């Protein structure tokens with residue numbers, strides 16, 4: 001089938017606006033928040049005020065009902081400015097709010113989606129555990145019926161926005177005997193009895209995002225806090241993550257493009273052996289390969305987004321886009337450090353930050369191995 005990759009006027013205008021926002025509001029503070037290991041909540045609030053957090057959600061909820069391609073544009077532009085800051089925005093919008101928009105009751109949408117879109121409440125997505133990341137069937141967090149609600153016990157690890165979230169979408173086993181077919185999603189508020197954040201975690205990269213361990217000790221939630229039906233939490237989480245993978249791919253594309261652009265400018269200016277280093281054929285070939293990889297990642301990402309918008313199957317294509325774009329990003333950001341020489345290794349350079357930030361993209365949302373497993377399964381293996 002033919003795919004039209006040209007942007008509509010609306011998408012094009014949106015790209016210009018979000019790019020300007022990223023240049024003015026995010027890029028200038030990216031280094032500072034990386035050093036502070038803190039997420040700039042005011043950026044989320046401002047994105048909410050401008051209506052950008054509601055991009056993908058229905059108009060009646062305060063959103064603008066835009067398509068997946070537009071979401072990919074947002075991820076690419078914000079990822080270009082700061083992967084660390086975008087990670088916090090990504091988890092809030094594309095995982096926590098997205099799950100509530102898809103599977104939430106009217107009252108849940110009113111209580112979490114609306115204020116989430118406005119940037120007044122922050123969401124987190126708690127799936128991973130100390131002994132269960134890639135393998136959700138071994139999840140040990142349990143939710144047991146107790147009176148008019150559920151009592152949740154367990155620990156979640158590496159949770160983005162964990163210590164700053166107003167609410168967390170938590171996956172827990174409601175029928176442990178059935179493995180992934182016995183998982184359910186719950187919305188837990190930060191002041192729910194028995195919920196706590198024992199520690200914030202320190203990371204190699206994406207340090208402008210908040211990451212925490214979450215603890216649920218006899219944490220009671222009303223039955224109205226279950227998100228979607230009981231025991232279909234895994235399927236619903238996967239539906240949410242399939243769109244998330246397209247956005248993750250676009251995110252990696254943006255970060256890779258940022259490292260590429262900075263390296264290209266450097267190669268034109270930096271002189272060695274009497275000429276700009278970009279004049280050496282060895283360096284030129286490296287740029288040719290990087291440009292090729294960026295283009296391939298872009299085509300895979302936009303293909304997956306386009307398929308999603310047509311309502312066509314896109315599980316394989318989403319995994320391919322996420323896998324290729326994130327590995328491409330890790331390669332290009334590594335090369336960017338080399339191309340900058342010693343200056344790229346210094347903490348005041350931007351490329352070292354992109355290099356550190358890139359690695360997590362191969363790990364989160366299903367590691368590169370898990371994406372390969374998904375692709376192989378879709379091939380019938």
Ligand SMILES: Cc1cc2nc3c(=O)[nH]c(=O)nc-3n(C[C@H](O)[C@H](O)[C@H](O)COP(=O)(O)OP(=O)(O)OC[C@H]3O[C@@H](n4cnc5c(N)ncnc54)[C@H](O)[C@@H]3O)c2cc1C
Pocket residue numbers: 091125126127128129130131132133134135157158159160161203206211360363364365366367368369370373
């Ligand atoms: C900065 C950061 C932020 C994160 N944010 C969130 C968040 O907001 N919410 C959330 O729920 N999680 C989050 N995570 C967790 C992340 O999703 C998991 O770390 C990831 O899914 C991998 O799980 P794991 O760490 O348990 O590794 P493991 O599952 O233990 O994997 C270890 C290694 O084994 C490989 N492996 C495992 N199974 C297979 C297999 N079947 N075939 C081949 N190889 C395999 C993996 O690919 C990996 O290389 C975050 C992680 C990080 C680092």
